[in-house]
Amino acid sequence: MITKNGQSMNINDAVNIADLKMIAKRRLPRVMFDLLVGASEDERALEMNLARLREYSLVARAMRGAAQRDQSTTLFGKTYSTCFGIAPTGMISILRRDIELMLAVAAQQANLPMTLSGVSAEPIETVAAHAPAHIWSQLYAAKDPDINADLVKRAQDCGIEVLVWTIDMGAPPKNDRLAHAGMGVPPRLSLGSKLEALTHPAWMYEYMRGGMTKIGSWERYVKPGAPSSEALAFFMSQRFGALTWRGLETLRQLWKGPLIVKGIMHPDDAVRVAELGGDGVIVSNHGGYGLDRAPASIDMLQAVVASAGHKLTVMFDGGVRRGSDIVVARCLGAQFVFVGRATLFGVVAGGVPGALRAIDILKDEVDRTMGQIGCSNGDELRPEFVQC
Ligand SMILES: Cc1cc2nc3c(=O)[nH]c(=O)nc-3n(C[C@H](O)[C@H](O)[C@H](O)COP(=O)(O)O)c2cc1C
Numbered sequence: 514m515i516t517k518n519g520q521s522m523n524i525n526d527a528v529n530i531a532d533l534k535m536i537a538k539r540r541l542p543r544v545m546f547d548l549l550v551g552a553s554e555d556e557r558a559l560e561m562n563l564a565r566l567r568e569y570s571l572v573a574r575a576m577r578g579a580a581q582r583d584q585s586t587t588l589f590g591k592t593y594s595t596c597f598g599i600a601p602t603g604m605i606s607i608l609r610r611d612i613e614l615m616l617a618v619a620a621q622q623a624n625l626p627m628t629l630s631g632v633s634a635e636p637i638e639t640v641a642a643h644a645p646a647h648i649w650s651q652l653y654a655a656k657d658p659d660i661n662a663d664l665v666k667r668a669q670d671c672g673i674e675v676l677v678w679t680i681d682m683g684a685p686p687k688n689d690r691l692a693h694a695g696m697g698v699p700p701r702l703s704l705g706s707k708l709e710a711l712t713h714p715a716w717m718y719e720y721m722r723g724g725m726t727k728i729g730s731w732e733r734y735v736k737p738g739a740p741s742s743e744a745l746a747f748f749m750s751q752r753f754g755a756l757t758w759r760g761l762e763t764l765r766q767l768w769k770g771p772l773i774v775k776g777i778m779h780p781d782d783a784v785r786v787a788e789l790g791g792d793g794v795i796v797s798n799h800g801g802y803g804l805d806r807a808p809a810s811i812d813m814l815q816a817v818v819a820s821a822g823h824k825l826t827v828m829f830d831g832g833v834r835r836g837s838d839i840v841v842a843r844c845l846g847a848q849f850v851f852v853g854r855a856t857l858f859g860v861v862a863g864g865v866p867g868a869l870r871a872i873d874i875l876k877d878e879v880d881r882t883m884g885q886i887g888c889s890n891g892d893e894l895r896p897e898f899v900q901c
Contacts, residue, residue, distance in 0.1 A: 529834075552800065571837065593626060593639065613635050619868035627647055649696070678775065
């Protein structure tokens with residue numbers, strides 16, 4: 514991206530998340546950028562997330578002081594510097610080498626939680642060692658109960674305190690963008706994509722060194738030394754088993770710490786999570802990567818808070834690109850908010866400093882928005898500020 518004075522923009526010039534997205538776009542081959550910004554089928558659910566979130570207005574209250582603002586948030590016994598964290602994103606090592614480690618370091622430096630995807634390139638042990646107090650673990654339950662038990666034990670052995678079980682994909686999603694680009698699972702570039710990728714030398718150099726498509730967390734479940742495609746194929750064969758409430762009961766017995774269910778959209782399902790001993794839910798439609806006919810997650814938040822907010826911790830993700838999006842979600846009852854693509858844009862654009870830039874931008878916007886509506890801390894953020 515070219516700035517007004519004709520210079521190419523770098524992360525320090527980025528004023529907002531959209532700027533970081535443009536810098537990330539410049540660095541990535543087209544098919545990789547599609548992986549980052551795209552979603553399933555017509556991308557309706559993704560667009561709904563973005564469009565509906567923007568439709569909520571905040572009505573400022575007058576004369577409330579709020580000269581000093583505090584956005585720090587205490588969650589499951591830990592106090593973080595802000596009210597948002599990094600959502601789990603899998604298969605991202607193809608975007609940038611060591612991307613998960615970079616996000617983990619940024620999360621630790623910024624003092625906010627990062628949820629490591631169940632299909633991380635680096636094994637959970639490696640990432641947790643980089644940011645021992647800031648990693649949450651996300652699980653895609655396997656068909657084989659012994660693998661689930663092992664994944665849970667590994668997270669526990671790493672000292673991870675919070676487990677997030679993602680339940681919102683009962684069947685494989687259809688990603689038309691990637692299919693058109695000839696990219697399947699495991700990620701393989703078509704000849705056309707390879708030729709286009711040559712115009713992005715920094716990315717191509719990393720890709721040529723190999724290892725950008727591995728899923729390290731699953732390597733131990735295939736024979737030692739097997740190619741990364743084998744671990745991925747095995748994961749895919751395990752992934753889309755029947756998801757049932759019985760699975761939550763089992764997980765509750767295995768995991769002693771806070772247990773969060775991610776991908777809840779219906780208020781009755783949130784109540785069921787509470788009845789079965791879950792500690793929290795994340796209202797989420799997987800950033801539009803799953804059911805394309807899903808409503809915007811922000812539109813389901815209030816109903817979930819009303820049904821289960823007094824029984825468990827209700828969190829939210831989907832479509833956050835501005836600090837004011839986070840404030841809207843907090844006002845509507847989310848106790849914490851997660852961002853997926855926003856920090857990915859930052860880390861792809863500029864590694865650890867890029868991820869930190871994304872976090873700083875969002876924190877600054879949260880702070881200004883709180884001040885503008887007259888709130889000095891998170892407890893003051895209430896539905897009364899929101900108009901839709
Ligand atoms: C590239 C990408 C990969 C993702 N991988 C996972 C994953 O492995 N596990 C999971 O629970 N959610 C995954 N998600 C969904 C995110 O956790 C989150 O719900 C979503 O990104 C929020 O929307 P946002 O990107 O608009 O902030 C992924 C999202 C993206 C963009």
